[in-house]
Amino acid sequence: MRFLSRGVAAVALAAALAPAAQAQSASKIDSMAIRTLYDEALLRGQSYENLRQLTSQVGGRLSGSPEAQKAVEWGKAAMEKAGFDRVYLQEVMVPHWVRGAKEKAEAKAGSKAVKFNVCALGGSVATKGKLKAGVVEVTSWDQLAALPDNQVKGKFIFFNRPMNPTFIETGRAYGDAGDQRRRGAIEAAKRGAVGALVRSLSMAHDDYPHTGTMSYDEKVTKVPAAALSTNGADRLSQLLKANPTLTFELEMSCQQLPEVKSYNVIGELKGSKYPDEIISVGGHLDSWDLGEGAHDDGTGIVQSMEVLRLLKATGLRPERTVRAVFFMNEENGTRGGLKYAELAKAANEKHVAAMESDGGGFTPRGFGVEADPATLAKMQQWAPLFAPYHSQEIGPGHGGTDIGPLKGQVKALIGYDCDDQRYFDIHHTAADTFDKVNRRELELGGASMAALIYLISKYGL
Structure with a gap:
């Protein structure tokens, strides 16, 4: 190892430390500015x-x-x-x-009627009065695909897959479940259904329906699409288990201008x-x-x-x-x-x-x-x-x-x-x-x- 004089060594050390010192100084200035x-x-x-x-x-x-x-x-x-x-x-x-008048919905099983909090999904067509039909519940696309046509045609498809609570990032859970809202009306119409009902994209259990954009395919009939609150979705699922032949009545007056x-x-x-x-x-x-x-x-x-x-x-x-x-x-x-x-x-x-x-x-x-x-x-x-x-x-x-x-x-x-x-x-x-x-x-x-x-x-x- 070659030894340097004290003065030369000091200069060399200063030169070696200069970039680090400059970086430290810049960091301090930035820290103060922030x-x-x-x-x-x-x-x-x-x-x-x-x-x-x-x-x-x-x-x-x-x-x-x-x-x-x-x-x-x-x-x-x-x-x-x-x-x-x-x-x-x-x-x-x-x-x-435009959404138009407040949406109305209820399920009927015999003489019993249960009202639901719903809202039209953004871009949906109207129901043109009261739209009444049976309901088929699905929780996956595969489940919908497996249903025979005669069980789907002329009914509402009820998409009831909740957001995945195990995802720590809620945005990921939202994106994962959001395909039901975005494509529900298209896939329902392809099977001859009269409309789509979608569980709101939320992990909360309450009575607020969540709107949001949805899509149509110009090659497929446009059917109305509405969101149910999470409490409403749970309630409808329970009613269907008790009475699979119930009818659902939906009224929406939305319009595309x-x-x-x-x-x-x-x-x-x-x-x-x-x-x-x-x-x-x-x-x-x-x-x-x-x-x-x-x-x-x-x-x-x-x-x-x-x-x-x-x-x-x-x-x-x-x-x-x-x-x-x-x-x-x-x-x-x-x-x-x-x-x-x-x-x-x-x-x-x-x-x-x-x-x-x-x-x-x-x-x-x-x-x-x-x-x-x-x-x-x-x-x-x-x-x-x-x-x-x-x-x-x-x-x-x-x-x-x-x-x-x-x-x-x-x-x-x-x-x-x-x-x-x-x-x-x-x-x-x-x-x-x-x-x-x-x-x-x-x-x-x-x-x-x-x-x-x-x-x-x-x-x-």
């Missing part, structure tokens, strides 16, 4: 009050409705008031389905160093019509706007342009997300990353990332910065429905991940109201999103 974002959110956060305004002044805002247009106007005014560098609307044509012009609402903070590189953060402005659309997705909307406000209020000017996007029509068409990606590609915009909050405004846990391994690994190096806030879980996951069309145009699609164990109790129901949102959880979520956007803006991907 603390500033959290302090601003927890002391002066505006997400909760913005959500109060959206839910109280507008409420449910189904695509194509007057309420959806009112939400567009609210969103544009709110971002202009926040003083962002640019606020504008992006035109998009959206479906216009011509498409309507609507808008994505967009606000920007211009990047100080790389203004042509764009980071998008958003949620969907539309909601189903039964409740106020508070957790789905009012929380995502106000958190996305809060990201820009936090960066502006703390003086942490982003080096890359950050856009808050209020997407229209996530629930029944994804038209807003498709239009945003289409126009971004046509303008040859350079998108670094896109983040979406659409899992409720609950306690933050981290982020799910769709990206190549190297990009994901870079983001995971930032996890220790989030550890003090318990939102350090950064790993592979779903980015989001609205930002999905950007795949191929961005380095990473990022989904804000929060504790969603309670989410599907209220999802797509009349119970999705402002009072179900916790202020502190909501503001913590906005801060965690702003922190990650700050890091991406500073270092790129």
Whole structure:
């Protein structure tokens, strides 16, 4: 081993430690910046009050409705008031389905009648008066396929497969059971059934029916499709076991109207160093019509706007342009997300990353990332910065429905991940109201999103 003089050794040691020291210094600076974002959110956060305004002044805002247009106007005014560098609307044509009068349903066995809480699935056709038929219960596609035609034709198919409670991630359970809602009417019609009844997608046992989008096949007859509450589904199953010949009566007056012009609402903070590189953060402005659309997705909307406000209020000017996007029509068409990606590609915009909050405004846990391994690994190096806030879980996951069309145009699609164990109790129901949102959880979520956007803006991907 060659020995160095004390002075030469000191210089060599300093040189060897320089990268580590620089990294430690940068980490400390970033840690302080992130603390500033959290302090601003927890002391002066505006997400909760913005959500109060959206839910109280507008409420449910189904695509194509007057309420959806009112939400567009609210969103544009709110971002202009926040003083962002640019606020504008992006035109998009959206479906216009209306529920009509409150749905009615009851089962009859002889002279005994039992009423049920039901709601039409989004996009369903009407019953054209009272639709009466027998009921056949199934819990799997294989079970339906095995039934003889004469046991199915002219009846309601009752899809009664519950969400799998053993899945720790409730979103996985939702996706697993959701094929009944999405394809139930198609598969029922193929077998000659007159309609589809679907168990609500929830692990809660209550009397709230859950709506949600469903589909039709133009080659197959369109039959009405309705959701039963979980309590109602259990009750109908019990009644069928006691009397398989009971009849079910359903009345729905929903209607599909011509498409309507609507808008994505967009606000920007211009990047100080790389203004042509764009980071998008958003949620969907539309909601189903039964409740106020508070957790789905009012929380995502106000958190996305809060990201820009936090960066502006703390003086942490982003080096890359950050856009808050209020997407229209996530629930029944994804038209807003498709239009945003289409126009971004046509303008040859350079998108670094896109983040979406659409899992409720609950306690933050981290982020799910769709990206190549190297990009994901870079983001995971930032996890220790989030550890003090318990939102350090950064790993592979779903980015989001609205930002999905950007795949191929961005380095990473990022989904804000929060504790969603309670989410599907209220999802797509009349119970999705402002009072179900916790202020502190909501503001913590906005801060965690702003922190990650700050890091991406500073270092790129």
